[in-house]
Amino acid sequence: MSPSPASTAGDPVSNDARWRARVRKGLLDWFAEHARDLPWRRDPTPYRVWVSEIMCQQTQVATVVPYFLRFLDRYPDAAALADADESELMRMWEGLGYYRRARSMHAAAKQIVENHNGEFPLQYRDALALPGIGRYTAGAILSISSNLPLPILEGNTIRVFSRLIGLRDSVDEKASLDTLWDFSEQLLPRKFSPTDRARGPASLNQAAMELGALVCTPRDPKCLICPVAKACQARAAGLQAEIPAKTQKMKYEARSEYAALVSDNQGRWLVRQIPPGTRFAGMWDFPKAGPPDANDAEHFHQWLTNHLGGRIQLDEVVKTMKHAVTKYRITLNVYRATRTGGPKALAEPWKFRTPDQLKHLPMSTTGRRLLNWVEKNQFS
DNA sequence: AATACGGGGCC
DNA sequence: GGCCCAGTATT
Numbered sequence: 001m002s003p004s005p006a007s008t009a010g011d012p013v014s015n016d017a018r019w020r021a022r023v024r025k026g027l028l029d030w031f032a033e034h035a036r037d038l039p040w041r042r043d044p045t046p047y048r049v050w051v052s053e054i055m056c057q058q059t060q061v062a063t064v065v066p067y068f069l070r071f072l073d074r075y076p077d078a079a080a081l082a083d084a085d086e087s088e089l090m091r092m093w094e095g096l097g098y099y100r101r102a103r104s105m106h107a108a109a110k111q112i113v114e115n116h117n118g119e120f121p122l123q124y125r126d127a128l129a130l131p132g133i134g135r136y137t138a139g140a141i142l143s144i145s146s147n148l149p150l151p152i153l154e155g156n157t158i159r160v161f162s163r164l165i166g167l168r169d170s171v172d173e174k175a176s177l178d179t180l181w182d183f184s185e186q187l188l189p190r191k192f193s194p195t196d197r198a199r200g201p202a203s204l205n206q207a208a209m210e211l212g213a214l215v216c217t218p219r220d221p222k223c224l225i226c227p228v229a230k231a232c233q234a235r236a237a238g239l240q241a242e243i244p245a246k247t248q249k250m251k252y253e254a255r256s257e258y259a260a261l262v263s264d265n266q267g268r269w270l271v272r273q274i275p276p277g278t279r280f281a282g283m284w285d286f287p288k289a290g291p292p293d294a295n296d297a298e299h300f301h302q303w304l305t306n307h308l309g310g311r312i313q314l315d316e317v318v319k320t321m322k323h324a325v326t327k328y329r330i331t332l333n334v335y336r337a338t339r340t341g342g343p344k345a346l347a348e349p350w351k352f353r354t355p356d357q358l359k360h361l362p363m364s365t366t367g368r369r370l371l372n373w374v375e376k377n378q379f380s
Numbered sequence: 381a382a383t384a385c386g387g388g389g390c391c
Numbered sequence: 392g393g394c395c396c397a398g399t400a401t402t
Contacts, residue, residue, distance in 0.1 A: 056397040057397070057398045058399095060396050063387080064397090095388085098385055098386080100384095104399085132398095136399090144397095155396055156396085156397065219395095249393090252393075323386085327383095327384090
């Protein structure tokens with residue numbers, strides 16, 4: 001059930017339909033004029049839109065563009081992605097974060113080759129069944145690439161739609177999201193030619209998101225240039241700054257972590273490939289630990305000794321790095337360290353690698369930043 | 381229903 | 392430092 005706009009009178013159902021038609025037209029006309037020139041819009045095949053949608057999850061469009069171009073160049077279709085070397089794939093994804101997205105895409109590409117003849121499936125249920133594809137992403141890929149009438153709901157449209165319908169309830173509540181999904185569905189074009197992308201779901205869904213990104217922004221929404229301001233219920237009530245309402249606040253957590261720089265006598269650094277099944281699996285990093293493995297420097301020293309064997313000495317702190325990610329506010333304390341005893345051979349999975357070798361291997365962002373700092377300072 | 385995911389831009 | 396970003400999977 002969609003809320004009835006407060007300003008309409010008479011039969012609420014037909015007025016709702018008329019109101020939605022005005023909103024729909026406003027969005028489509030505006031999008032035809034103001035759509036950004038994004039690479040996946042030039043040739044919106046299902047595969048290309050799939051890649052763009054996965055990369056855009058929890059990531060701003062501007063950040064995605066260079067990753068998208070490199071990715072499509074290296075993996076032009078599902079078959080190429082299915083055959084991708086895992087380490088190279090993670091290197092391509094390095095810096096985007098949420099690395100499970102890349103692993104899920106890899107697995108999904110193999111399923112597409114195996115079960116769908118190498119073509120991204122155009123049935124909603126089939127798309128939804130692929131790893132890493134949920135309700136939003138399935139609807140987005142199929143509507144944008146193939147103009148299928150499927151609703152979407154994500155960060156932008158939660159905000160745009162809740163303002164349009166004047167939703168006062170918190171968008172943290174399931175009932176609110178159900179209302180917004182309903183509205184998203186009702187806003188889709190009712191009659192359109194399957195080949196008419198400009199007036200169909202392909203444009204409507206992108207228009208709503210684009211409006212959220214460029215006009216109906218979280219702070220300081222630009223109502224004066226908004227193509228649907230006259231239909232907007234939040235605007236009519238002067239509540240555009242209060243909607244969408246939230247009840248839960250993010251709880252940030254300060255955290256200290258520790259890393260060690262250990263070199264051999266050939267300009268190589270002690271690193272390891274993170275074992276499977278853990279965070280950063282498959283990526284390379286310096287010896288690094290945080291709570292609960294390393295709660296302080298002494299604890300970290302113990303962790304190092306347990307992992308490396310032999311005798312390790314933590315020397316001075318040579319660098320501290322701040323790193324903000326998800327809910328954590330991390331201070332990484334980087335120690336110079338020396339390996340003073342124990343067997344000559346390193347225990348698995350520890351290796352010595354040169355900066356040149358590490359250039360081609362996937363690393364966490366902090367690992368890469370640390371390596372760049374080490375190189376710049378001619379550390380050895 | 382709540383939480384993990386481990387990057388980055390913007391104010 | 393807080394908030395948000397073309398969310399999904401897991402518990």
